[in-house]
Amino acid sequence: MTDPFDAFPELVPLRTAAREGDGAAVLAFFAGLGSADEVCFASHHLADVPDVEKCLERAVAARPADPLPRTLLAERYVRVGWAIRSRALARDVSRDRFDQFHEWLRRAERLLIEVCAEHPAYAPAWTTRLLTARGLELGQSEARRRYDRMSAGTAHTHRAQTLLLQQLCPKWGGSWDAAHGFAQECASAASDGSDAGSLVALAHIEHRMELQGVEADTYLRNISVRNDLRAAAERSVLHPAHRPGWDSVAAHSAFAMAFSLGGHHGDAARHFTVLGDRASEFPWEYLADWRGLFTTFRASALETL
Known part of the structure; x- marks a missing residue:
């Protein structure tokens, strides 16, 4: 059983809301979570739902000051971009695919920059910014800076730790x-x-x-x-x-x-x-x-x- 929605039945209402394009229900699900770890976990798996960006874009328009819709949308944009890039080695990825990949990540980054400026202690946004930092090849120092900004407000966020660990490996310049x-x-x-x-x-x-x-x-x-x-x-x-x-x-x-x-x-x-x-x-x-x-x-x- 590898599908998190099967392993954790409590996540099923989130997937149902996303598939139905019900942005309000998606946000209500997140409102019931009790920690940044849970928000990051659910956000990561929500991003796998096809076309979920459509209802998230509507949620951002309806609640422009709320950091959550923008962060969820950014996570989805990152996922779309990474699917275009694929898991192939960099030398096997075409220039066109890299350009599309980077454009999706830049769209995500613009959203996240706004969120982090307005809500500097919002750990889920800083966590997703570790992904954009890696994909946009911003380097070790910038990735560590983002992690440190996140952990200053919320220590020991598991997803952020696993993302920075990836960045620190030799394959990403560490x-x-x-x-x-x-x-x-x-x-x-x-x-x-x-x-x-x-x-x-x-x-x-x-x-x-x-x-x-x-x-x-x-x-x-x-x-x-x-x-x-x-x-x-x-x-x-x-x-x-x-x-x-x-x-x-x-x-x-x-x-x-x-x-x-x-x-x-x-x-x-x-x-x-x-x-x-x-x-x-x-x-x-x-x-x-x-x-x-x-x-x-x-x-x-x-x-x-």
């Missing part, structure tokens, strides 16, 4: 020292039971995916990496203080994938037990036939119990 350092920074600064520890697993997954041959095969098998993953899991999603939320499926998925790729099936078992038949596409989607591998890895893990 370094492994920066990526691993930021992951550890997030995990250490968060309270016990936070999902933030999964950033440690994501950093190791990203590192492993950049390697080739024997290095790729052995990286996650390294005992020091395994111990790093164990420590992060114990103080985050496996801690007694952990309270499952919408981001927890992705957090457990990251640990389950990292442990499984390292052959540490006993460690992965605790995460697969919590997940059941649920999984987040990211980071599993890095693997070819990832749904089949998820099932295979889960079976191997559960055999250790």
